[in-house]
Amino acid sequence: MTPRLPQTRQWLLPAALLVAWQLAATAQEGPSILPSPVEIGQTLLETLVSGRLPADALHTFAAAIASWVICLLIGIPLGMALGSAERLRVALSLFIELLRPLPAVALIPLAILVFGFSWQTEITVTVFASVWPLILASRSGIERLHPRILEVVSTLHLRRWHALRCVITPAAFRQILVGAKLSFSLCLVVSVVAEMVGNPAGLGWGLVSAQEAMRASETFAYLFAIGILGVCANCALDFAVKHLFPGLAQGN
Amino acid sequence: MNASVFCCEQAEVRLTSASGEKTILQGIDLNIGRGEFLCMVGGSGTGKTTLLRALGGFCAPTGGAVFYEGAAFSGPPAGVVTVFQDYGNALLPWRTVRGNVALGIEEQVSGAALDDRIDAALAMVGLQQAAREYPAKLSGGMQQRLQIARALALQPKVLLMDEPFGALDAMTKAKLQDQLRHIQASTGATIVFITHDVDEAVYLGDRVILLAGSPGRIASELRPALPATRDQISTKEMPEYLHARHELLERLHGAAR
Numbered sequence: 048m049t050p051r052l053p054q055t056r057q058w059l060l061p062a063a064l065l066v067a068w069q070l071a072a073t074a075q076e077g078p079s080i081l082p083s084p085v086e087i088g089q090t091l092l093e094t095l096v097s098g099r100l101p102a103d104a105l106h107t108f109a110a111a112i113a114s115w116v117i118c119l120l121i122g123i124p125l126g127m128a129l130g131s132a133e134r135l136r137v138a139l140s141l142f143i144e145l146l147r148p149l150p151a152v153a154l155i156p157l158a159i160l161v162f163g164f165s166w167q168t169e170i171t172v173t174v175f176a177s178v179w180p181l182i183l184a185s186r187s188g189i190e191r192l193h194p195r196i197l198e199v200v201s202t203l204h205l206r207r208w209h210a211l212r213c214v215i216t217p218a219a220f221r222q223i224l225v226g227a228k229l230s231f232s233l234c235l236v237v238s239v240v241a242e243m244v245g246n247p248a249g250l251g252w253g254l255v256s257a258q259e260a261m262r263a264s265e266t267f268a269y270l271f272a273i274g275i276l277g278v279c280a281n282c283a284l285d286f287a288v289k290h291l292f293p294g295l296a297q298g299n
Numbered sequence: 300m301n302a303s304v305f306c307c308e309q310a311e312v313r314l315t316s317a318s319g320e321k322t323i324l325q326g327i328d329l330n331i332g333r334g335e336f337l338c339m340v341g342g343s344g345t346g347k348t349t350l351l352r353a354l355g356g357f358c359a360p361t362g363g364a365v366f367y368e369g370a371a372f373s374g375p376p377a378g379v380v381t382v383f384q385d386y387g388n389a390l391l392p393w394r395t396v397r398g399n400v401a402l403g404i405e406e407q408v409s410g411a412a413l414d415d416r417i418d419a420a421l422a423m424v425g426l427q428q429a430a431r432e433y434p435a436k437l438s439g440g441m442q443q444r445l446q447i448a449r450a451l452a453l454q455p456k457v458l459l460m461d462e463p464f465g466a467l468d469a470m471t472k473a474k475l476q477d478q479l480r481h482i483q484a485s486t487g488a489t490i491v492f493i494t495h496d497v498d499e500a501v502y503l504g505d506r507v508i509l510l511a512g513s514p515g516r517i518a519s520e521l522r523p524a525l526p527a528t529r530d531q532i533s534t535k536e537m538p539e540y541l542h543a544r545h546e547l548l549e550r551l552h553g554a555a556r
Binding site: 202203206292 | 355356357374375377379380381383385388389391402403405406449450453
């Protein structure tokens with residue numbers, strides 16, 4: 048009846064699972080590998096207060112953002128160029144199709160050989176994994192433009208850059224945004240993976256260290272932190288888009 | 300001194316489609332005078348739109364020649380602006396009414412001069428009240444007026460219009476017809492106007508040409524003997540109007556047979 052109801056309802060399942068988990072953990076006798084949610088919460092709080100978790104989260108977040116910016120700078124222009132220039136598409140399509148299916152994780156040993164266990168390794172791997180959706184989305188954004196919009200550009204005698212900036216890019220914006228969001232989520236995920244094997248820092252490394260020290264509740268605490276960071280970052284991105292480009296939300 | 304703006308000499312247009320190459324227009328001889336209001340009528344598939352696109356620089360003639368101001372051209376010539384039928388695809392939904400009108404001139408003029416040009420264009424189509432709205436908030440008639448205002452802001456010498464009022468209701472259409480005659484009188488622009496509507500063609504045009512056949516050619520032409528200032532009620536009761544309408548309808552049906 049009230050519009051708030053569906054909002055509360057979507058918390059029901061996670062909450063129920065947590066309660067069931069807690070009950071199961073308390074009911075079990077003897078020592079257990081699986082910590083209870085209360086223990087995990089305590090550890091989460093401790094790592095938060097000690098400053099270790101926020102520092103790790105900041106590192107991962109910074110690496111993801113840096114990689115994402117590089118993805119935007121490479122992916123959007125390249126994708127748009129591929130969408131508009133037939134010759135470029137022919138020249139590059141085989142190359143791209145060869146690189147794209149390579150799993151990013153497979154690149155980690157190579158990156159470590161070149162850059163060592165460092166942030167360069169982390170960013171290289173993250174960018175390689177996350178740039179594809181942006182290239183593809185930007186390309187299809189251009190390819191799916193209504194032909195009329197190009198005729199408008201030409202009948203109004205718009206200059207090339209003016210048309211690109213004021214007509215073509217905004218018209219393809221929705222498509223590009225889909226790719227940018229996908230790329231952003233990938234950046235977060237892959238930077239954690241890269242930290243686990245290629246760069247001893249951030250949340251990924253924290254997760255691995257906790258596991259190696261057999262601290263189960265800390266492992267879970269890091270896992271939760273990664274999940275929460277992902278949700279918050281995606282919400283922040285949605286919010287930023289809505290407020291930075293109000294005009295683009297109009298129509299359609 | 301050549302007074303014609305556009306000149307077609309035995310122009311032919313072939314287009315490639317899924318079913319192979321097809322000749323759309325053949326043997327088009329046409330002179331369009333400066334300041335003339337030319338209407339094009341004809342059944343579907345007679346090449347009206349293709350002829351307009353050839354004039355607008357969107358498709359080059361594959362035979363014969365098309366000249367603008369005495370010169371051949373590729374791409375839209377300077378001073379010629381096309382107004383499309385599907386205003387929904389032609390307007391930029393993320394720009395306000397003002398922003399859309401500014402699109403074609405914001406690189407050339409700026410500041411107060413830009414504002415003046417936009418205001419003048421909006422005033423010509425009576426859209427001043429909606430200047431800050433987004434196109435999606437406007438009715439179909441207002442959106443089409445906006446597209447016309449955007450073209451007028453460039454102060455074009457020639458307006459090419461492809462069934463601009465085709466999707467509008469009768470009342471809106473009548474109002475826009477009068478506005479368009481008025482705009483032409485005050486700006487001196489040459490207008491080439493495609494329509495399906497015989498009444499519209501006779502009411503608006505200084506000259507009406509009839510396209511027929513496949514490939515399309517100019518089957519006949521007609522000059523309604525009407526005064527320069529026209530009125531929706533009294534003009535349409537004039538014997539000259541009724542005569543021109545009768546004549547055009549007869550030729551249209553004759554051509555279709």
